[in-house]
Amino acid sequence: MRCLCTDSLFRCNFTLVILLVLSVSIYIFVMVHIQMSTRFNPAVEIEPLDRIFNFNLSLDKLVHRTHKRYLSFMLDSSFVQRGLKKPSLRTKSLITRISHLSGGYLRIGGYAADLLVFSIMFQSPGDHYLKPDGGYCSFEQVMCHNSKHLRKFAMSADSWTDINLFTNQTGLKLIFNLNALMRGDRRWNSSNAEFLMDIAYANQHEIDWELGNEPNSYPFKFDAEVTPEELAYDFGTLRQLLNKYTIYKQSLLIGPDITHPRPSKLGPAKYLEEFLVSKPEIDVVSWHHYYTGSNATVQDFLNVETLNSFQQSARIVNEIVRRQAPQKQIWLTESGSAYGGGVEGLSDKFISSFLWMDRLGSAAKNNISVVVRQSLFHPFYSLLDEDTLFPNPDYWVSVLFKTFVGQGVLNIDCLDENYDETLRVYAHCGKGKRKNPVLFGLNISNHSQGIGLKLNTTGNFYSLTTPHLASSVVHLNGKLLELVFFDQLPSFIPVKIVVNSKNPVPILPYSLFFLVLDISVPVC
Secondary structure, eight states, X not given: OXXXXXXXXXXXXXXXXXXHXXXXXXXXXXXXXXXXXXXXXTXXXXXXXXXXXXXXXXXXXXXEEOOTTOEEEEEEHHHHHTTSTTTTTTOHHHHHXXXXXXXXXXXXXXXXXXXXXXXXXXXXXXXXXXXXXXXHHHHTTOOOOOGGGGOOEEEOHHHHHHHHHHHHHTTOEEEEEEOTTOXXXXXXXXXXXXXXXXXXXXXXXXXXEEEOSOGGGHHHHTXXXXXXXXXXXXXXXXXXXXXXXXGGTTOOEEEEEEOOOBTTBOHHHHHXXXXXXXXXXOSEEEEEEEEEOTTOOHHHHTOHHHHHHHHHHHHHHHHHHHHHOTTSEEEEEEEEEETTTOOTTTTTSTTHHHHHHHHHHHHHHTTEEEEEEEOXXXXXXXXXXXXXXXXXXXXXXXXXXXXXXXXXXXXXEEOOTTOOSSEEEEEEEESSSSOOEEEEEEEOSSSOEEEEESOEEEEEEEEEEOXXXXXXXXXXXXXXXXXXXXXXXXXXXXXXXXXXXXXXXXXXXXXXXXEEESOOOTTO
């Protein structure tokens, strides 16, 4: 190799030697750092543990297989009313950060979807900003409509283009929620939807579709009614419209997007059953769920009963679908910690991640194939801060889930009678060629707890902690999680641990975790 130094040969060789030594030193430093990081980290090695619970992990069969777009996201239609501003969907940093969540759906829908009208030239924001979800009216089934809520707004062709472009650039697929309240003679008027589809078809945008948002709550939100039978008929009209476009013949129809049923409020369940009895032309049965309302407290977020409320609603939906549409997938197309935009000071903090992690595990275990998270940004339950685009804790949970967790759902149950459900553990097949099983979950107690497993293996362990439950700061194995150069993800460095009957998996108080086991499972 020719020396490019202009000085003497001695100086040239000396410089090359110095550079070589420096490079080797840096390499050794990095490798030692990584090796030490993966062998030992006092942040996750706890001894002794306050409590140990024994779990049985079944590796012989899957209990469910989720959709490939299982973890998906949402921008509320009220963001369209605000003009797709703050932030703009064309912001490079936003596109990069959301690209780390690629592979899912992006749903544009929600409360404001039933007020949205498409207009090629005109963008009408209205004279007030709409709330980001149905809130108290929808989920508590309380009459609280207001004349202001009934004012429609327009979405321009430019906004429609921006939505589709953003979806493509971030590696997501669009679900668009059409306005079901454009009606005449108690039938859906499809002319405005056809107008919108013409533009989408001309640009060959791939889209799946919904019609109406939480129709069981129309009387409470809009002082309007669309019966289950009428909506089922309207879905037939929508399918006929989609069949006119070659690209949309295969589009999924998703509905009816009811609010979550509960033992104390079965109105949504009744609507769903009557809708499915009418044999609508849908491909997917959809519903929504929020754990609590915007006045929730810290105690609500750390309550086992709050977490278990989702399972109760999921069982009701599953029973109805088994009776009336057993071949249909069930999707949770809107979800968050608390309706009404979330809880200020809680829904965008670490404490909310307990609800999010538990939902991701519980939904898959309860036969849900897609979970759509409200929302990417705005307001309090957002994944990114709408002003700074700073990642909130649930963003990191979502990124790590997409990194490690695959579609196959394995069964794992606690064997102990004194189990109090504060240590919650889920199991999936992992990603990668070997399909290693992955355990993930949460500890919502102030005790260090151990997961006892009858295995004899090792695993890569990732523990998520925070200095304070109401903080946006997240540590992974004791190291601050933050985006690095040009909004790229950092390296996720694990702790290597032994997993056997004598070495329970240690879970810190008020922490989340992922554990990738070093075994291969044939069913995965």
